[in-house]
Amino acid sequence: MKVKADVCIVGGGPAGLVLALILGRRGVDAVVLEKHGSFLRDFRGDTVHPSTLQLMDELGLGEELAALPHRVVRQLQITYAGGTFRPVDFARLRATHPYVMMLPQWDFLELLATHGEFTLHRNAEVVSVNRSDRRVAGVTAMTPDGTLEVEAPLTVACDGRNSTVRRELGLRSKEYGAPIDILWFRLPREPGDPEGMAGRADEGRLFFGIDRGEYWQMGWVVLKGGDEQIRAAGLPAFRAALAESVPYLADRVAEIRDWDQVQTLTVRMDRLYRWHVPGALLIGDAAHAMSPVGGVGINLAIQDAVAAARVIVAAFERGRAPTQGELASVQRRRSLPTAGTQLIQRAFQRGVLAPALSGRPMRPPLPVRLLDRYPALGAIPARLIGVGLRPEHVA
Known part of the structure; x- marks a missing residue:
């Protein structure tokens, strides 16, 4: 079977569905290919941060999101032999939602899927990237009903750290050691x-x-x-x-x-040198695998999707797909928050996690003690984790 679309989105995770949701509302025809039959899988990241909660409000989904079964986290606490410390305090954020919502990711994804004006193909595993005149022209996927070929002037890879699109395009990345x-x-x-x-x-x-x-x-x-x-x-x-x-x-x-x-x-951490080729853009973990430190992966990927949607919609409103320069502008905008977040994660891994696993009795690291001793400082890591270095907004 062959279908045509303005945008082919590979991966029905948070980034892919948020991108498809925004594109559909702005009249861009999007097809999403998700290799699994359902979103129900254990141990997926499901920390929904204040920045993402704000975006859900802007998309008109805030109340429905809040109605789903969830838990609210306002502080992060860690217990050492010397006592319990609370280095992160989301309640001190000046934000509409000064907390982290712990929400099963499958519920979050189903909410996005049911409110989107796009086509979602489940059980569609992408096996190859198609090209025409040295430009990505879509993908081929395998489904229970046979081969599905999607023809589109733009393909966006949101298929995670083991991205098939990334592998097929042969893009190189900067690898960071994770201890x-x-x-x-x-x-x-x-x-x-x-x-x-x-x-x-x-x-x-x-x-x-x-x-x-x-x-x-x-x-x-x-x-x-x-x-x-x-x-x-x-x-x-x-x-x-x-x-x-x-x-x-x-x-x-x-x-x-x-x-x-x-x-x-x-745990893996890396970042592509180039997130785009003619006819294709990579975002989220497909472009930059994050450490689980802070649970920021989902939220950073969604921020990528919002930034990408802004560029993609503007191009199609002009009657064409985004140019290579326009795709590059997404990477330029999102590189700073990605690199900055990874730098913070690497410092935390080296300064807090690795010493805690050394096998030697240890007192809490100095930053943890300071943040606990002066509670007002807890807003700083809460801001870095919960809001990020460059939060995006939906117009």
Whole structure:
């Protein structure tokens, strides 16, 4: 089957659907290809930050978003041997939404999908990029019904850090070493547990939990490649370490019955030297894989989408697809917040996470102690995480 569109969007994640939503409202015909049959997948980023909540208001979806099941986080706390510290305080933000909304990503994506004036093809896995006269002219995808070929003067890749479009185009990236990986798993949550986001650093182990209401989404931060050693030690040792480091979960660690319940996130951080070629633009993780530090990946990708939509809509209002120079302007605008955020993440990984995993008894790092001692300073990291270096807005 062959279809035509103004814009072919590869990837039905937050960036792809926000971009399609805006384009459709402005009369640009967009087709979205999502390789999965549904959005229901565990351990996807689902921290919706104040900047994204503001954008949802601007798109007229704020009230419906707030009606979805969610948890609100106003502070980030981390417990060391010397006590509990609260270095980040979103409540001090001068923002319409001075908090982070913890919302299952599949609910967020379904909301976007049901309000968009675009065509969404599920179970459509892109296998190749098509070219005409040295220009990207669309893609070919495999579906349960056979081959689907989308012909479009502009293709936007929003297909994540393992982007097929990125690989097919052979684009080079700057790689940044990430010293950590994360083991993800779930445990039930009880009424007497802490609320929000809570971390615990103890004897070379670093755990953090995301409050989902009925359960905890837990992460065990380990040094790069450390998951193999933990798995080799066996599940009893895993459960014992968790119970020792996070005492309020000790009565529930038996819920982890096999390794299938534990997934490893291999942390990667990179940034493409060039986000565009004639006929194609890459945004979000397809252009710059982010560390999970701060949970900023989704929000940065959505900001990319808003900036890209502004350029794409302006071009089609002139009766044509964006030029190479116009696509380059998206990268120029979004490079500063991307590079700046990655710089902050790398500093946090080196200065806070890596020392906590060294195996030596440690006191909280100086920045953590200062931010806790002078609460007003907590607005600074809250601004960097929750709003970002260059927030975008929908006209």
